[in-house]
Amino acid sequence: MEKGERFLRQRLSNGTQVVGEPMAGVQSAAVGLLFGVGARDESAKHFGISHFLEQMIFRGTEHRSAREISEQFDRLGASYDSSAGIEMHVMSCQMLGDRLLEALDLLGDCARFPAFPDDAVESVRTLQLQEISQRDDRPPQKVMDLVRRELFAGSPLGNDVLGSPETMENIDRQALAEYHKRFFRPDNAVISVAGNFDWAPLIQKLEALTADWPVGTQRDRLSPPEPHQSVTVLSKEDASQENLGFAFPGVAASDPRYHAAGLTAQALGGGTNSRLHREVREKRGLAYAAQARFDGFENTGLVRIYVGTSPERAPESVEVVLGELRKLEADGLEPEELDRAKTRLKSQVIMRSESTYARMATNMRSWWMERQLYSLDEAKQRIDRVTLGEVAALLRDLGVTHRIAAVALGPRSRQDLFQSEMVPS
Amino acid sequence: MATTLTRQDSRFYTHLLTNGLQMIGQEIPGVQSVAAAFWVCTGTRDEDRRQMGVSHFLEHMAFRKTKSFTGEEIDRAFEELGAEHNAATSWEMTYYWARVLRENLPRTLEILAELTHPTLEAEAFDTERKVILEEIARYDDVPSHVLISRFMRDFYGGHPLSMDILGTPETINALTVEEMRSYWERRYGTRNIIFSIAGNFDWNEVVKQVEHLSAGWQPGETGRASVRVQIDPSFKVYPTEKFVQEQIAIGVPTVARNDSRYYASAILATILGDDTGSRLFWALNQTGLAESASAQLIEFEDTGLFVVYLVTQPSLAQQVLDVTQHELERVQNFDIEQEELERCKAKLNSSLIIGGESTNERMMGLISSWQTRGRLETLEEIRERIESVSLEDLQALVNDFPLWPKQVVTAGGPLPGESLRQSA
Numbered sequence: 001m002e003k004g005e006r007f008l009r010q011r012l013s014n015g016t017q018v019v020g021e022p023m024a025g026v027q028s029a030a031v032g033l034l035f036g037v038g039a040r041d042e043s044a045k046h047f048g049i050s051h052f053l054e055q056m057i058f059r060g061t062e063h064r065s066a067r068e069i070s071e072q073f074d075r076l077g078a079s080y081d082s083s084a085g086i087e088m089h090v091m092s093c094q095m096l097g098d099r100l101l102e103a104l105d106l107l108g109d110c111a112r113f114p115a116f117p118d119d120a121v122e123s124v125r126t127l128q129l130q131e132i133s134q135r136d137d138r139p140p141q142k143v144m145d146l147v148r149r150e151l152f153a154g155s156p157l158g159n160d161v162l163g164s165p166e167t168m169e170n171i172d173r174q175a176l177a178e179y180h181k182r183f184f185r186p187d188n189a190v191i192s193v194a195g196n197f198d199w200a201p202l203i204q205k206l207e208a209l210t211a212d213w214p215v216g217t218q219r220d221r222l223s224p225p226e227p228h229q230s231v232t233v234l235s236k237e238d239a240s241q242e243n244l245g246f247a248f249p250g251v252a253a254s255d256p257r258y259h260a261a262g263l264t265a266q267a268l269g270g271g272t273n274s275r276l277h278r279e280v281r282e283k284r285g286l287a288y289a290a291q292a293r294f295d296g297f298e299n300t301g302l303v304r305i306y307v308g309t310s311p312e313r314a315p316e317s318v319e320v321v322l323g324e325l326r327k328l329e330a331d332g333l334e335p336e337e338l339d340r341a342k343t344r345l346k347s348q349v350i351m352r353s354e355s356t357y358a359r360m361a362t363n364m365r366s367w368w369m370e371r372q373l374y375s376l377d378e379a380k381q382r383i384d385r386v387t388l389g390e391v392a393a394l395l396r397d398l399g400v401t402h403r404i405a406a407v408a409l410g411p412r413s414r415q416d417l418f419q420s421e422m423v424p425s
Numbered sequence: 426m427a428t429t430l431t432r433q434d435s436r437f438y439t440h441l442l443t444n445g446l447q448m449i450g451q452e453i454p455g456v457q458s459v460a461a462a463f464w465v466c467t468g469t470r471d472e473d474r475r476q477m478g479v480s481h482f483l484e485h486m487a488f489r490k491t492k493s494f495t496g497e498e499i500d501r502a503f504e505e506l507g508a509e510h511n512a513a514t515s516w517e518m519t520y521y522w523a524r525v526l527r528e529n530l531p532r533t534l535e536i537l538a539e540l541t542h543p544t545l546e547a548e549a550f551d552t553e554r555k556v557i558l559e560e561i562a563r564y565d566d567v568p569s570h571v572l573i574s575r576f577m578r579d580f581y582g583g584h585p586l587s588m589d590i591l592g593t594p595e596t597i598n599a600l601t602v603e604e605m606r607s608y609w610e611r612r613y614g615t616r617n618i619i620f621s622i623a624g625n626f627d628w629n630e631v632v633k634q635v636e637h638l639s640a641g642w643q644p645g646e647t648g649r650a651s652v653r654v655q656i657d658p659s660f661k662v663y664p665t666e667k668f669v670q671e672q673i674a675i676g677v678p679t680v681a682r683n684d685s686r687y688y689a690s691a692i693l694a695t696i697l698g699d700d701t702g703s704r705l706f707w708a709l710n711q712t713g714l715a716e717s718a719s720a721q722l723i724e725f726e727d728t729g730l731f732v733v734y735l736v737t738q739p740s741l742a743q744q745v746l747d748v749t750q751h752e753l754e755r756v757q758n759f760d761i762e763q764e765e766l767e768r769c770k771a772k773l774n775s776s777l778i779i780g781g782e783s784t785n786e787r788m789m790g791l792i793s794s795w796q797t798r799g800r801l802e803t804l805e806e807i808r809e810r811i812e813s814v815s816l817e818d819l820q821a822l823v824n825d826f827p828l829w830p831k832q833v834v835t836a837g838g839p840l841p842g843e844s845l846r847q848s849a
Contacts, residue, residue, distance in 0.1 A: 066711060344507050
């Protein structure tokens with residue numbers, strides 16, 4: 001490990017794993033509480049309930065009103081946030097280290113004893129309905145979300161994170177309380193702390209906060225989804241751009257090929273020196289945004305491409321993207337390409353580690369996904385170990401050119417855009 | 426006695442090169458990274474209206490070809506250097522920044538310096554024009570961008586700050602590479618450039634290198650004409666069928682950037698419209714009325730703008746507007762209490778220290794200090810300034826720069842014009 005770097009771990013009495021990384025020379029501390037629950041756990045009647053619950057989590061507990069929670073966080077100078085997605089719910093907080101234990105009192109109260117007050121339930125319902133319709137005001141994000149849902153159609157991993165106007169009507173305090181009780185349990189959680197803190201008092205506090213918290217999470221086992229090839233064209237006559245999204249399968253976060261997948265996505269569309277940026281934007285001026293990103297989930301992964309282009313040039317953009325995918329699958333990466341992607345990723349890993357928040361989040365995620373923590377040296381080595389052969393094998397296994405879901409949102413028609421044999425008609 | 430230096434034990438440096446280029450730096454112990462940027466004190470407000478968008482287009486052209494590098498070489502180099510990097514144009518500044526590990530700093534500085542000296546060739550110009558037009562089209566579909574554009578025009582009228590940073594399809598199509606070159610020659614001189622750096626570096630080495638890199642650069646012009654700001658209250662609704670949500674901006678003038686009341690103004694914006702715990706948060710977010718409700722301070726050299734930004738569903742827009750005006754009226758009549766002010770200070774102080782742990786944030790903070798105060802401030806000095814703001818200061822501020830009732834209100838979304846009225 002790098003000088004001064006050390007990890008601390010403790011399994012609390014009722015099963016929650018705590019991971020800690022003290023960092024020298026900083027005043028701040030960051031804490032994250034991760035619970036294994038998300039859109040993939042939802043029943044059809046209550047689609048969107050994970051997001052709903054996340055919006056409710058700071059809106060009042062059995063011991064504190066929403067205003068008390070807000071004012072107490074503010075007095076501690078603590079910034080706080082929560083996010084819920086497809087498979088995890090994270091509550092996080094960052095503050096000066098000497099206020100950590102007090103901030104944990106608040107965070108713990110919110111995590112364990114949310115009250116779901118009726119007026120707050122009504123407010124969140126209205127807000128989530130607004131969020132659902134606001135999606136139409138964000139075509140790039142809408143396309144990126146849709147392309148995931150299309151690729152994973154038939155699997156809970158394709159669930160709609162926001163739900164629908166219909167399911168919003170079904171969510172009430174009882175449904176929220178039951179959902180909370182089922183998934184917010186100590187055996188379904190990881191706690192991560194990084195920065196300026198003392199371990200012993202932290203563990204003591206966490207033991208107290210989690211005492212008598214019943215275990216017994218009932219989370220359904222999930223098989224890796226079958227990727228679902230499809231083409232979806234949504235008409236939006238008044239859009240100024242044609243928004244194009246493509247998705248193909250990746251690998252799970254714990255898969256040994258995880259870094260190979262990340263580096264490939266980076267070389268494909270992860271920056272100004274990527275293939276998509278060069279071919280779509282720099283060479284042809286077809287788009288302002290031409291990107292690829294890779295996301296690793298618990299038992300699968302996803303690579304998504306986004307291009308936003310003017311409607312007249314959209315068919316050409318589609319051809320260029322599909323052409324790049326064909327080339328990638330056939331020829332893999334150039335040696336220098338892989339080396340540069342490694343350099344960039346290693347640099348990012350190191351620079352990111354200067355932030356207490358980022359360090360907390362990285363450790364939280366890597367413990368949850370792999371039951372492992374990696375020092376900076378180990379992280380760099382894992383990246384360095386990726387070979388061209390591995391990348392080539394990965395591309396073959398993924399079968400990128402025949403397992404694509406494509407989504408277009410804009411004025412153009414399906415016939416105009418998708419002529420290629422690569423996507424089914 | 427040896428002590429471990431922490432990120433809070435920074436050293437601050439300033440140096441004016443003989444060629445007029447200003448350098449500012451903060452050496453931060455205990456980090457491996459270093460963030461650096463060249464800031465050109467030029468932006469959209471310095472443009473001829475017929476050449477609207479030239480600053481931003483020029484920023485794009487920097488990545489196409491410079492004196493010593495092609496675009497590919499620049500992109501490749503940044504990747505090889507493991508750099509986080511970007512460039513941005515606003516109304517008053519254009520900047521080119523990167524963050525790298527210390528061992529990659531010298532080559533990174535070379536590239537950043539190069540970016541301020543593009544060669545501006547016709548063929549690259551024509552290709553990049555297409556990219557700019559794509560960017561304009563993209564943001565034409567972003568409701569908040571469209572709203573702010575309209576709002577700035579309503580607020581600033583004929584003043585240069587009313588112009589669109591991206592330009593318009595008309596001005597971008599009409600622009601010639603010669604016009605861009607001429608703009609560059611005037612505005613990208615050493616007298617108009619500030620170099621800022623924060624993190625792990627050696628100041629003497631960096632000064633020597635930047636001096637060497639900028640030898641032979643022309644001095645150019647500096648400064649800008651101060652145009653009198655004339656704000657006329659207005660209430661305008663722009664029916665825009667393609668959007669689903671209704672967006673509203675409410676703006677009033679406030680202090681300029683180097684005004685001593687700057688921190689009071691920042692505190693007011695936080696109390697009124699911060700993401701959490703603010704007046705608008707309680708009145709609009711917690712009640713489910715508005716998906717988005719915030720207040721922001723935007724400072725310029727010679728003027729300032731205090732703007733409230735709201736997003737809601739059309740059927741709630743009038744109510745949201747009425748509730749917001751009620752909140753603004755309350756603050757105007759001054760019902761802020763000491764406890765609220767203390768909480769706000771605790772929040773800001775904490776985020777100041779946490780931000781101070783980031784080399785990027787500090788590199789940006791240095792410029793802010795320099796332009797606001799004419800010198801560099803330590804975090805402790807900034808903290809004291811925040812601490813010293815009193816209720817009386819806030820009251821004096823809203824007396825001099827009222828939040829209500831004279832405002833510029835701009836709305837856009839599905840609502841037809843007559844469906845939204847100024848609150849009673």
